[in-house]
Structure formats: structure tokens, C-alpha cells
Amino acid sequence: MEPLFDSVGATRTLAPIEILYSLCLSFVLGLVIATIYRWTHQGFSYARSFLHTIVLATIVITIMIMAIGNNMARGLGILGAMAFVRFRTPIRDPRDIIFLFASLAVGIASGSQVFLIAVMGTLFFSFTALFLAWSPFASRREFEGLLRFMLPKDSRSMEVLPEVFTRFCSSADMVAMRDAIQGEVDEFSFQVRLLDPSYKTDLVDAVAKLEGIDEVSLIMNRTTVEI
Numbered sequence: 518m519e520p521l522f523d524s525v526g527a528t529r530t531l532a533p534i535e536i537l538y539s540l541c542l543s544f545v546l547g548l549v550i551a552t553i554y555r556w557t558h559q560g561f562s563y564a565r566s567f568l569h570t571i572v573l574a575t576i577v578i579t580i581m582i583m584a585i586g587n588n589m590a591r592g593l594g595i596l597g598a599m600a601f602v603r604f605r606t607p608i609r610d611p612r613d614i615i616f617l618f619a620s621l622a623v624g625i626a627s628g629s630q631v632f633l634i635a636v637m638g639t640l641f642f643s644f645t646a647l648f649l650a651w652s653p654f655a656s657r658r659e660f661e662g663l664l665r666f667m668l669p670k671d672s673r674s675m676e677v678l679p680e681v682f683t684r685f686c687s688s689a690d691m692v693a694m695r696d697a698i699q700g701e702v703d704e705f706s707f708q709v710r711l712l713d714p715s716y717k718t719d720l721v722d723a724v725a726k727l728e729g730i731d732e733v734s735l736i737m738n739r740t741t742v743e744i
Contacts, residue, residue, distance in 0.1 A: 531583060535630070539579055543627035546639045547575035547620055553643045554616045557650030571616060575624040582628025616646075662717070662737040664689075664707040664724070667697060672729035681727070685720040687712050702731075709735075 531539075551568040585592045619642050626635035668674060682689040686709045693706040711717065717735055725733045 536583060539583060539627050539630060540576060542632060542635060543575040543579040543624050544572065546623045546627065546635060547572035549639055549643055550575075550616060550619050550623065553646050554613075557646050559650070567613065571620045574617060574620040575627065578621050578624025579628040582625050661708065661710050662735050663692075664709050664720070664733070664735050665704065666724060666733040667702045667704055667731045669702050669729045674727040674729050677727055678724070681720070681723045682707075682709065685712060685716040685723065686710055 551571040554571065555568060619639075623635050623639055626632070626638060679689075688710045690708045691705060692708045693704075695704050696702075697704040709720070711720065717737065721733050721735050724730060
């Protein structure tokens, strides 16, 4: 099969079977990318429409590349037409943008009839995405939280508190202390790092059992929170 782009000359007219082959290949590869995205998605903003966008984008770009060919006038015309389109949909996760770019790249390769690059690029991209999602690469195993409680000023529970932290935490640092209830008690805030995530309830219960301590709360930090 001859390439779509020649070094010089007019754009070669594609046969219907070539057009259909390019569109079918871009559709299948778009489905592969969308499936990999669904398997590896870990955020909160999952949208079925975004998966449809990935598949449809590959087909749209394939059509555009086949229509442009090596004709500069067509390219400038489509560029001018696309300039009128304004995309205002926010994409919160940068990873979503990469998947969208991957679908565009596959569409360009399919439209240019560089099929080997389209197939191998999709397979390698899918392998890399699966590897990053299923491997511990870039993951944080630090179970950090903010522990807060009230303690009367004359209480000696602060002397016992380090023993509790030693049982459940790898580190505990006081980040704030302020007067509360008109100076009758002190409110303490500790940045704690748990030895195991299952120790959350045990730590709160152990601190709450200390004499004089009241209103114990533990807020665990999250590396990614979407609102």
C-alpha cells in the first residue's frame, strides 16, 4: 500500500477500501486506549463520556489527516475552522490529557496510513499505562494524619502520650497548641504517621482512654482529593 503523503505533488486519492481500513484500525486502537484508561483509572472524576471522546477523537483525527494529505491549503483551512471551536470542558487530571493525546496520535498515524507505528505505539502505550497502574511506582505508603484532642492544663497525660505514639506511629510531631474554652484546656494538634493504616481506630481509642483527654479526632491526609 502506498503512503498517503508524497514528497511532492498533489494528494493521492485514496481508494474506498483504504479509507475504510484506516477508519476501522483507528476505531479498534481507540477502543484499546479507552479500555486501558478504564482499567487503570484511580481518580474520582470517572466519566463514560470521556471514554467515548477517546474513541471518537481517533476517528475524527484520522478523517482530518486523510482529508488534508499533503495539501497545505486544506491544512490551513481546517486549522482556521478549528480556531472557531472553543473547548471549555475542564480536565482535572493531567493523566486524562495524556490519554486524549494518545488517541489523537493514533488518529494521525492511522490517517497517514503509517499503520505499523499506530499499532506498535498503541501497544507500547497500553503496556506502559498498565505497568504504571499496577506497579508500586510513584505510590506513597505513608499513612499520615492530623490528631487533635483537648487536655486540661493540670493533666499529666502528656507524659504518657509518647508511649501511645510509640505503639501505633512511626513519628508524631506537635504542630499546634492553643487555649480553648476560655483558657481552661489546651487543644493539641499532632501530625502523626501510622505504622499501619488499620491502626487508626486503635490510636484514637488509646488516646481517648488517657485521663482528662477529650474530643479526640484523627483526620487522615489524602494525596489526591477532587472536589
